[in-house]
Amino acid sequence: MKIPILRLGRILLVSIQDDLTDNDAMQFQSDLVERVAEIEALGVAIDITALDVVDSYMARVINDTACMVGLLGAEVVICGVQPFVAMTLIEMGRDLLGANCAFNLEQGLEILNRRIATRGDIHIDEDEDD
């Protein structure tokens, strides 16, 4: 199953709708990373509202992806962590998913936009757009 990566200006939007096999997860990871580098994305929102179960592997994949995207210079926010998922992640006792979480996609995009507004490199494309 290929996960669609939507583009909103220079923000990328990914919504994980279903449990992923290990291969799908790796495919998703490299697809997203390539895409971020390709459009020089400023922000990435990963929406996991539809996931009821997040195992430790999936949590690590999401975490790693966030890290890679960060290295490529984009802000990351993870949206829609379900209460039950949050509990299991805490139970697992590891710093999974980090601090970049938002309640839902709307708030996630708000956080992204706020963070992007403070960046120094948002103006550099203005003259090209004219």
Next chain:
Amino acid sequence: MTNALGHLLQDQRNALFTAWLERVKAMLPPPSSPISAAPPPPGHHLRAIFEGILDALEQPPSEDFTLGPTDSLTDHLRQLVSDQARHGGSANETVALLLTLKRLITARLVTSTTPPEVDGLLWLDRVFDGLTLSTFDAFVEVREQIITQQSLSLLELSTPVLRLWNRILLLPLVGVIDTIRARQVTERLLEAIAHHEARVTIIDLTGVPILDTSVAQHLMKTIDAACLLGTRIVMTGISPEGAQTLTKLGIRFDDVLSRATLRAGIAEALQLIGLRIGPIEDRHS
């Protein structure tokens, strides 16, 4: 000195040299590619080598023949070899020159006495064996000198720290980063940061082909040291593959701002010191 060999060398000295010179000229490749081909060894050089060899042959035969490092013949040989090595020639060519001479002398020695004088031939063999060995030694030595020089100059060339703007430094890394280079890069960067009182340092990794554990570790040390001096680090130009490798290796750059391209990195660095690049007409409006 064996008699036949001695006589031969005395009587036919000039004839031998002329014959050898002709052979040498025939051996050299035609000057089709004047840039790459080694220039023919100068005549006086060959003469000096020739005299040296003949002098060595005229000495009384002994069990072993080795050239001392101070002999004038060694000097001349080394000169010849280093000419070859610098122009990309191989050690074979120089040795081939020597062996041609050996073949010439042997041919004359064999025809001048019947039966052939075994002692003389053996001595000839030993002398030329020794010469061949010294030639190879000299060749390797010269090549090593060249390699050392080149890696030194490469080291000098490859680690510039640029002052991009007031209080912004740029460290473009190009090529493979090993321990020696990493240390040098760190030293230079820290000196430059201290000297310019830099507030932001951009480290550009566009030219680094492979990001692996050792490179990342060197990089982290450099970044940590720079942070201790109170400069912000902006890392730019990491490839998607590089980002994946770093993350999978469990390497986190926490205190570092990362940007996709040098362009974005420069904009970010300028913003960090409160500046921005904009069109000129904005000033007047």
